[in-house]
Amino acid sequence: MKTILIPILSTCLLISATAQDANEILKRVERNMSSDNRIFESSMIIHGNRASRTITSRTYAVGDKQSFTEYLSPAREQGTKMLKLENQLWIYSPSTDRTIQISGHMLRQSVMGSDLSYEDMMDDRKITEIYDSEVTGTEPVDGRNTWILDLTAKVTDVAYHKRKMWIDTERYVPLREELFAKSGQLLKRTSLSEVKQIEGRWFPMKVIYKDMLKQGDGTEFVITSVKFNQSIPDYIFSKAALKQ
Amino acid sequence: MIKFLFKGLLRDKSRSRLPIIVVAVGVMLTVFLHAYIVGFMGDTIETNARFSTGHVKVMTRAYSDNMQQIPNDLAITGISSLLEDLDREFPGFEWTPRIQFGGLVDAPDESGETKSQGPAMGFGMDLLSESSGEAERLNLQKSLVRGKLPGSPGEILLSETFSRxxxxxxxxxxxxxxxxMLGGMAIHNFTISGTLFFGQEALDRGTIIADIEDVRMALDMEDATGEILGFFLDGFYNDDLALSEADRFNATFGSVSDEFAPVMKSLSRQGGMGTYVNLAKGWSTYISLIFIFAMSLVLWNAGLLGGLRRYGEVGIRLAMGEEKGHVYRSMIIESVMIGIIGSVFGTILGLSFAWLVQEYGINISGMMQGSAMLMPEAIRARITPPDFYIGFLPGIAATVIGTMLSGIGIYKRQTARLFKELEA
Known part of the structure; x- marks a missing residue:
């Protein structure tokens, strides 16, 4: 009986999702994931070939266009700051007292040795603006029902030509994502968990990134505290703030 | 009889002096040229060894599997103790750690903003220790275009093209x-001490060289290194020995299960160098064989002429009643003596000249001016074990065969006609 019911229920869910339109799902996801501004502290646990290390940071962000991150620990990274303004990225290193713009192929480098690249941080366009999407199925993830969305880039200047997302059908939060090259090769995989309701929105507090082309066991990104819609002074998002 | 023949040779200078000189000169040329060819052919191997591969290289197993990518996240750690082990267990090598790395060099303007940027290929090597031979090994002093070699921490060399x-x-x-080494971003300031010209486009495009301690600090590689290069103390690559020493190391220190266990690879097992080593071996053998064959013809001819020149003497000896076989055998024994004496002298002379060229080289800096740092200023010969016996092949065999061939005529001479011939 159970084996008959599950496919029937999945088909019903898929019919209702298709009716709901993939774009509409993504817009609701964006409403959860983005905000006017936010301040959060995070720990990035990088599981390397030899050992794991933890890097903590504090980030100020306005929308998806502006962000300022200050690394708090370990000692070697302490005081390193990163500023993103639109499509430009600068990094300040206190040991050299230099502010260096990260551009070109440097954007493909890993952020602090993690499974994230600077390029991943740079694309601040809305998903619905750069990808065509469709609901292709349903699947339970970590005990929750999800819609599977296949996204194909409609612009050429994207890091990942195809994406596959598993969206929580109830909370409109992605629980899993796979990022593909144009050749179809899987480049990265992310798992989002510890979804909490904060200030009326559902938000995943833990993301595990895995660069599939890199050795190691991936990078855990854990948000230890987050505040939405705070008042952030404008000077934070200036190059002068990097040296302060 | 041998003593009698030997005395005869000593007393009759016309039978000994010229043939011995001819054999000695031929053997000397054979020995010298063999050593020269081996040295010359080995030059490219040595250039690669000095710059990149070493005669042997110690890395982690994971690093060695991805060597082309220069994966410093797979570097060897705890190298102080490993270097001690290598010095103790493998004293036939000079060991030196190196770090190869890629990156971007950023030049600031007056306000500290980026003025220019370019991708760089870097080498960290021991430039500041007094005992280090790295600067000499890479001929850095002679390749300086501007400035000086790093003399204190924090200094760096750039290729001249890159600095421009x-x-x-x-x-x-x-x-x-x-x-x-852990994959994080490394940002480190250096002061340019000088610029270098390599004469090879790939290197001139963006090479930087710094002291290994500075590179360790920059790349967070404390007590670690990407590679440990080993060089034979005599400065020449010996493939058989390198292979056996690498096998000995891997049997002692290697581990199949630990990807960070050290592994030693000989030069011939790194990249395409194996093909070149085999090619060099083959070519030096072919060229040497051709030369030995040519020298054999010359010495054979000398033996023939020697035999023919003594036509009259052989006639008198036969006329006096000496047996043909006895005359023939005595001439062969004499040629063996001449071959041995000439070969010994020739080998000594050939080795002496080869040693001089090995030690001092033939200066080609005039021809190479402004072209290549990695090419040595002098072409050097290389004395190898075959040089001690290779000259004896043409020296003895060809001389004896020449005498044997010319001596066949003895059996064709008729006693009845001997006096007629002598009267003439």
Whole structure:
């Protein structure tokens, strides 16, 4: 009986999702994931070939266009700051007292040795603006029902030509994502968990990134505290703030 | 009889002096040229060894599997103790750690903003220790175009072409942006001490060289290194020995299960060098064989002439009643003596000249001016074990065969006609 019911229920869910339109799902996801501004502290646990290390940071962000991150620990990274303004990225290193713009192929480098690249941080366009999407199925993830969305880039200047997302059908939060090259090769995989309701929105507090082309066991990104819609002074998002 | 023949040779200078000189000169040329060819053919191997592969190289197993990518995240750690082990267990090598790395060199303007940037290929090597031979090994002093070699921490060498591209000069500061051993971003300031000209486009495009301690600090590689290069103390690559020493090391220190266990690879097992080593071996053998064959013809001819020149003497000896076989055998024994004496003298002379060229080389700096740092200023011969016996092949065999061939005529001479011939 159970084996008959599950496919029937999945088909019903898929019919209702298709009716709901993939774009509409993504817009609701964006409403959860983005905000006017936010301040959060995070720990990035990088599981390397030899050992794991933890890097903590504090980030100020306005929308998806502006962000300022200050690394708090370990000692070697302490005081390193990163500023993103639109499509430009600068990094300040206190040991050299230099502010260096990260551009070109440097954007493909890993952020602090993690499974994230600077390029991943740079694309601040809305998903619905750069990808065509469709609901292709349903699947339970970590005990929750999800819609599977296949996204194909409609612009050429994207890091990942195809994406596959598993969206929580109830909370409109992605629980899993796979990022593909144009050749179809899987480049990265992310798992989002510890979804909490904060200030009326559902938000995943833990993301595990895995660069599939890199050795190691991936990078855990854990948000230890987050505040939405705070008042952030404008000077934070200036190059002068990097040296302060 | 041998003593009698030997005395005869000593007393009759016409039978000994010229043939011995001819054999000695031929053997000397054979020995010298063999050593020269081996040295010359080995030059490219040595150039690669000095710059990149070493005669042997110690890395982690994981690093060695991805050597082309220079994966410093797979570097060897705890190298102080490993270097001690290598010095103790493998004293036939000089060991030196090196770090190869990629990155970006950023030159600031007056306000500290980026003035210019370019991708760089870097080498960290021991430039500041008094006992280090790295600067000499790479001929860095002679390749300086401007400035000086690093004399204190924090100094760096740039290729001249790269420094012009970045519009920077010795004394100015540049920032290296690279990845640490743990994969994080490495940003480190250096002062340019000098610029180098390599004469090879790939190297001139963006090479930087710094002291290994500075590179360790920049890339967070404390007590670690990407590679440990080993060089034979005599400075020449010996493939058989390198292979056996690498096998000995891997049997002692290697581990199949631990990807970070050290592994030693001989030069011939790194990249395409194996093909070149085999090619060099083959070519030096072919060229040597051709020369030995040519020298054999010359000495054979000398033996023939010697035999024919003694036509009259042989006639008198036969007329006096000496047996043909006895005359023939005595001439062969004499040629063996001449061959041995000539070969010994020739080998000694050939080895002496080869040693001089091995030690001092033939200076080609005039021809190579401004072209290649990695090419040595002098072409050097290389004395190898075959040089001690290779000259005896043409020296004895060809002389004896020549005498044997010319001596066949003895059996064709008729006693009845001997006096007629002698009267003539």
């Amino acid at each position: 591209k970045l519009k920077v000069n010795p004394g100015e500061r540049v920032t290296l942006i690279s990845s640490t």
